[in-house]
Amino acid sequence: MSAFTIEPVDPRRRRADRVSRGLVLALTLVALVPLVLVVYYLLKQGLGAISWEFFTTDPSGSFLGDPGGVKSAIVGTVMMVGLAAVIAVPIGVGVAIWLVEFGRESKLAQAIRYFVDVMTGVPSIVFGLFVYITLVTSGFGGTSFAGWKGSVALALLMLPVVTRSAEVVLLLVPNTLREASYALGAPRWRTVVRVVLPAALPGIVTGVLLAVARAAGETAPLLFTAAVVNDTTFNLDERMNSLPALIFQNVGQAQDRLVQIAWGAALTLVAMILILTLLARLIQRRSRLS
Amino acid sequence: MRYSRILAVATAGAIAVGVAACGSSDDDNSTTAATGDGAAAATLSGTLNGAGATFPQPVYSEWANRFRDEFGVTVNYQGIGSGGGIAQFTEGTIDWGATDAALDDEELAAAQRKGEPVHIPTVLGAVTVSYNVDGVDRGLRLDGATIADVFLGRITKWNDPAIARLNDGVDLPDTDITVCHRSDESGTTANFTLFLSDYSRAWADGPGSDKSVKWPAGTGARGNDGVAGCVKQTQGSIGYVEQAYALQNDFTTAAVQNKAGNFVEPSLEATSAAGEGVRPPADLRFATINADGDQTYPISAVTFMLAWQDGCRAGLSRETATNVKAWLNYALGAGQEVAPELAYAPLPDSIKTQAQARVDALTCDGAPIEVPAG
Amino acid sequence: MEAGVVHAAGGRRRELEGSPAARLPDRLLRWGLTALSVGVIVLIAFFFIRLIVESEPVFSEQGVFNYLFTDNWVPSRDLYGALPLIVGTLITSAIALVIGVPVAVATALYVTELAPRRVRQPLTVLVELLAAVPSVVYGLWGFFFLIPKLQPATRWFADTFSFIPFVGGSVTGPNYFVAGLILAIMILPIVSAISREVMSTVPREHKEAALALGATRWEMIRMAVIPYSRAGIAGGAMLGLGRAIGETIAVTLVIGNAPVIGDSIFQQGYTLAAVIANEFGEAASDPLHRAALIAAGLVLFVLTLVVNGIARTFVVRAERGSRAAAKPAAGMAG
Numbered sequence: 001m002s003a004f005t006i007e008p009v010d011p012r013r014r015r016a017d018r019v020s021r022g023l024v025l026a027l028t029l030v031a032l033v034p035l036v037l038v039v040y041y042l043l044k045q046g047l048g049a050i051s052w053e054f055f056t057t058d059p060s061g062s063f064l065g066d067p068g069g070v071k072s073a074i075v076g077t078v079m080m081v082g083l084a085a086v087i088a089v090p091i092g093v094g095v096a097i098w099l100v101e102f103g104r105e106s107k108l109a110q111a112i113r114y115f116v117d118v119m120t121g122v123p124s125i126v127f128g129l130f131v132y133i134t135l136v137t138s139g140f141g142g143t144s145f146a147g148w149k150g151s152v153a154l155a156l157l158m159l160p161v162v163t164r165s166a167e168v169v170l171l172l173v174p175n176t177l178r179e180a181s182y183a184l185g186a187p188r189w190r191t192v193v194r195v196v197l198p199a200a201l202p203g204i205v206t207g208v209l210l211a212v213a214r215a216a217g218e219t220a221p222l223l224f225t226a227a228v229v230n231d232t233t234f235n236l237d238e239r240m241n242s243l244p245a246l247i248f249q250n251v252g253q254a255q256d257r258l259v260q261i262a263w264g265a266a267l268t269l270v271a272m273i274l275i276l277t278l279l280a281r282l283i284q285r286r287s288r289l290s
Numbered sequence: 291m292r293y294s295r296i297l298a299v300a301t302a303g304a305i306a307v308g309v310a311a312c313g314s315s316d317d318d319n320s321t322t323a324a325t326g327d328g329a330a331a332a333t334l335s336g337t338l339n340g341a342g343a344t345f346p347q348p349v350y351s352e353w354a355n356r357f358r359d360e361f362g363v364t365v366n367y368q369g370i371g372s373g374g375g376i377a378q379f380t381e382g383t384i385d386w387g388a389t390d391a392a393l394d395d396e397e398l399a400a401a402q403r404k405g406e407p408v409h410i411p412t413v414l415g416a417v418t419v420s421y422n423v424d425g426v427d428r429g430l431r432l433d434g435a436t437i438a439d440v441f442l443g444r445i446t447k448w449n450d451p452a453i454a455r456l457n458d459g460v461d462l463p464d465t466d467i468t469v470c471h472r473s474d475e476s477g478t479t480a481n482f483t484l485f486l487s488d489y490s491r492a493w494a495d496g497p498g499s500d501k502s503v504k505w506p507a508g509t510g511a512r513g514n515d516g517v518a519g520c521v522k523q524t525q526g527s528i529g530y531v532e533q534a535y536a537l538q539n540d541f542t543t544a545a546v547q548n549k550a551g552n553f554v555e556p557s558l559e560a561t562s563a564a565g566e567g568v569r570p571p572a573d574l575r576f577a578t579i580n581a582d583g584d585q586t587y588p589i590s591a592v593t594f595m596l597a598w599q600d601g602c603r604a605g606l607s608r609e610t611a612t613n614v615k616a617w618l619n620y621a622l623g624a625g626q627e628v629a630p631e632l633a634y635a636p637l638p639d640s641i642k643t644q645a646q647a648r649v650d651a652l653t654c655d656g657a658p659i660e661v662p663a664g
Numbered sequence: 665m666e667a668g669v670v671h672a673a674g675g676r677r678r679e680l681e682g683s684p685a686a687r688l689p690d691r692l693l694r695w696g697l698t699a700l701s702v703g704v705i706v707l708i709a710f711f712f713i714r715l716i717v718e719s720e721p722v723f724s725e726q727g728v729f730n731y732l733f734t735d736n737w738v739p740s741r742d743l744y745g746a747l748p749l750i751v752g753t754l755i756t757s758a759i760a761l762v763i764g765v766p767v768a769v770a771t772a773l774y775v776t777e778l779a780p781r782r783v784r785q786p787l788t789v790l791v792e793l794l795a796a797v798p799s800v801v802y803g804l805w806g807f808f809f810l811i812p813k814l815q816p817a818t819r820w821f822a823d824t825f826s827f828i829p830f831v832g833g834s835v836t837g838p839n840y841f842v843a844g845l846i847l848a849i850m851i852l853p854i855v856s857a858i859s860r861e862v863m864s865t866v867p868r869e870h871k872e873a874a875l876a877l878g879a880t881r882w883e884m885i886r887m888a889v890i891p892y893s894r895a896g897i898a899g900g901a902m903l904g905l906g907r908a909i910g911e912t913i914a915v916t917l918v919i920g921n922a923p924v925i926g927d928s929i930f931q932q933g934y935t936l937a938a939v940i941a942n943e944f945g946e947a948a949s950d951p952l953h954r955a956a957l958i959a960a961g962l963v964l965f966v967l968t969l970v971v972n973g974i975a976r977t978f979v980v981r982a983e984r985g986s987r988a989a990a991k992p993a994a995g996m997a998g
Binding site: 025126134189214224269 | 687689690692693694696697698700701702704705708711714715718766767768770771773774775778785787789790791792793794795796797798799800801802804805808809849852856878880881882883885903906907909910911912913937940941944957958961964965968969971972975976
């Protein structure tokens, strides 16, 4: 066996290699710079507002006195997003199940997939507009602005995200599981409910959490549907406060204390969404490992 | 797997709690109609929803806070601009509106389809001409024609002879002027452009006076705060903002030449003087721009609340109509004393009396509204 | 599912087939879910039709062509030429793509090909955290922090490189470029995630073949990874584009809201989404203005449809490509 020499790499190519890899690393770091800057700015502006009272008192609207906290906004966001999830998740998962189990590659299924994809791209403000012209001005349900109407706008936003991610996860459930279930004599619905769904559950939960995170941060749909109020209310049939709306309203006030409240609210909102996102990823990782 | 199941159950539980709680309502916000044949309820309660101009937002916000403490009625106010206030008032999605510019004929006609809108002037505020120029202190002298030329884009540098002519001894730099104006429909804009139209033919024939105009030059920003931000961030900028915002940002403001020929800086006294120099018509659709008076600040704007002459016929509940009247009484009463603390001028007595008479005449289903003494 | 297999079981066949009553839940499930899915299409159709109906007044008043191609948006004079809005939307989205896609692809490349194993997960999470920041926060950060910080730099750039078209000229604080930059940051996570997915499915054989031929790491990426992932990355870029087109709050805070077509990318402009947010409050009582804004929403919707359609063709092409690539690989392994 003759020894064969491995030629050293042409130094020009080696340089190109190193430069390109350096460039890729540099761009990657560039991508992270905004994150650091935004978080730093949020902390700088909003940390001063954070206190126990901040979370437990309502905004007072007072210019000369104590500006209060953001309790009503937190409650409002949680309730409206919660209701939006209650609307969007069953429908989204239902559509995903239909696509995977029944529709498959049929023309109807392809059409539905296309339209769901389209919905992902529709700007949130168009949803808010739609709800405004169909539900708010018509005084549907006897009210003009109402928390639940904001939830409807958010649900429209969440629906395509939930459907899409649920479909991806349901497709990943191995067919062998389904076949085993059928072989044991289980009817279709039992298979879906008792075998497929549980297997896909972590992935679906991840998708739901990400959709919730997206909805919690949206301002535009709420501007025309839920309005802004100061007091805490648990009645979704009334106007409700929300963190994005409070931020948007207060950040431009001619009173520095109110502006700081807005930044504190922004910090709170980002923290909430961050936790949801990390939670979603954690569940995803654990399910992959198991 | 176990983790996700626990989480799923917890999430579902939280949502269930939320939905269940949705049935219960917070006491402060009950909007059940007051017990009522014709007799007024013993005390006031409920919620009032208003929206409109950002110009008076500081003072309305403070009033709402105190009104709630004193009378137990929650007043929600959203600063969406005068145009928004008029629109939502006309649509019926709010109980009372707020605007810096009285309804024009077209808007009046639109509103009259629902009922008769009543204009109640509340306070006067100064529209300052704020600028951010290194080395130039407050009190720069400007007249209407010059300001108009700046906003028309005809004067582009701070050391332009037109500005220098008015300001002997002031060292004006060779910096470009950046104009900051509103991008949304605004009563502040309406008042400011009214002033410009009075002093500049070119402005009156060109962009004209309206809540929103086609700006020949400059950067647009949303709300008084947006313009304030624009001025604050840009060297050599000039913009028009309400006095409260100028104070908050410590802006240098111009001394504007008034009808009497004097250069007056925006101050509480100068703004009040504008109110003294005006005699409003019966329907209270007026403006205090370019008012008479020696020491009047010429860009003083009066701002209005809008209410329905007969609230119940226009769609409000009896309780809401009563609350609106109580709120207006407060605005014209105790509220007037709060206004100066926020740099807004209270109404001069003559106008206040006229306004109070209109409030007293508000009706519900044809009968005068009785407001319980809170 | 037919239990025909159990013919032989004879008497037990009926038991295993299940009585018609037992089939009912199955049928209910199927029809229920079908109705639900069709319902989604009906909803979107209703949505579309409602938008068209509500925007009809401005089209009958001005004509569709006039609305789309006139550069004159003056609501106070009942003039609704949406060209500056459409141009602004396209410019900011284009800037977002030009800046965002290369950076996103770079992060995806780094994570899948070049990063040390332990760094991969945390880096991925960090890029995804960019998506956790709500748009209003990006907008405010852009307005209060980015614009003042960038102004001197953009002014220098505009002066030095004024020979490049659309760069020279005056520089305003809020402008197309800043809006595009913020949008780029916002679409980064989506494009990066999709690129990452696609790149991780590049068959090992392709990469190993390139390396075996003596390619350097970068050359391997250039020869094996990028060509394979191209279609998928394009699809991801289209999705990012869709997001950029519709972004409202962040853009309206940093674009200057001037209904004009600026001379350079450093001047202010307006977008379709921003105009709706800014003007809808007061338009509600002016039927023509309201119709004009809803028409803006309609145009946005149609743009989204088109962009999504394009994205789909890229994705399909990518899938076809991966299937084609898998075949020879299988052949090689065999």
